[in-house]
Amino acid sequence: MECQAFALRLAKASRADKEFAASLVHDRLYDRFRYFVKLNCSADHQVRPEDPVLLFPDDVEKYGACIGPITADEVVALLWRDHHVPEWIDISVWGVRHRTTYFELLCCGRFNADDSQLYYHRADSDEENVAPFGIKSPPIPWMFQRLQEAGRAKSKKYWLAEACPNFPLMPIAARVKRRLGRLFLSLLLQRRIPY
Numbered sequence: 423m424e425c426q427a428f429a430l431r432l433a434k435a436s437r438a439d440k441e442f443a444a445s446l447v448h449d450r451l452y453d454r455f456r457y458f459v460k461l462n463c464s465a466d467h468q469v470r471p472e473d474p475v476l477l478f479p480d481d482v483e484k485y486g487a488c489i490g491p492i493t494a495d496e497v498v499a500l501l502w503r504d505h506h507v508p509e510w511i512d513i514s515v516w517g518v519r520h521r522t523t524y525f526e527l528l529c530c531g532r533f534n535a536d537d538s539q540l541y542y543h544r545a546d547s548d549e550e551n552v553a554p555f556g557i558k559s560p561p562i563p564w565m566f567q568r569l570q571e572a573g574r575a576k577s578k579k580y581w582l583a584e585a586c587p588n589f590p591l592m593p594i595a596a597r598v599k600r601r602l603g604r605l606f607l608s609l610l611l612q613r614r615i616p617y
Contacts, residue, residue: 423507423537429498435513435555436494440523443515443560449582451515454522457497458490462531464510469532476506476533491524506533507554510541514558517582530554561585 440451461481469475489500501507508530516526534540543553563584570578 423502423505423535423540425498425502428502428507429494431552431555432494432497435552435557436525438552439513439515439525439557442557446559446562446579447515447582448577448579449518451518451523452521455494455525456491456522457494457525457527458488458516459492459497459500459527459529460488461485461529463512463528464530464532466531473532474534474536474539475509476503477531478503478533479531481531491522497527501529503533505535507535507540508532509534509539509554510556511554512556512558515560515582 436455440453440455444451462479466477466479469477485500492500501511509532510530512526512528514526515523517524530541537543537553540553542556543551560582563580566580566584
């Protein structure tokens with residue numbers, strides 16, 4: 423795959439996933455994109471020597487478990503390797519902050535240059551083809567899912583912060599929780615709150 427084609431597919435997949443996520447979440451999603459990339463998310467121990475794929479088993483040691491936030495150009499520089507790209511990349515909206523939409527990219531560890539061997543390949547329409555990207559939903563909060571199953575959900579949408587409390591760029595809730603904990607402890611020590 424050519425580098426420009428891969429960059430174009432990343433842009434198309436990002437826009438498509440943003441539109442899909444907008445139908446599921448209350449958050450306003452912006453057109454400024456940043457990415458968190460997780461490499462080698464596949465089981466590659468059964469790859470046969472005759473398979474036309476490249477493996478980079480030391481990527482996690484070299485780059486870390488999660489790379490980001492990085493720009494689209496940096497994603498292309500990281501994942502496009504001499505016409506080889508991961509066989510599949512699951513893309514999903516992961517968070518929003520400072521007028522930026524953040525995506526998570528879960529990447530296969532097998533890199534292939536043959537476009538027809540990529541997952542999510544659509545041979546019928548090159549215009550709609552975003553292979554190797556698979557459009558996925560944002561994480562769904564477990565409580566929201568249970569309420570929907572019981573028919574008691576007040577809305578068909580949810581907030582991303584409910585689904586991604588560990589989102590690396592959402593420290594506000596943690597800070598508020600920590601401050602409230604300190605306040606409660608100080609009031610308890612001053613015996614203003616009965617125990």
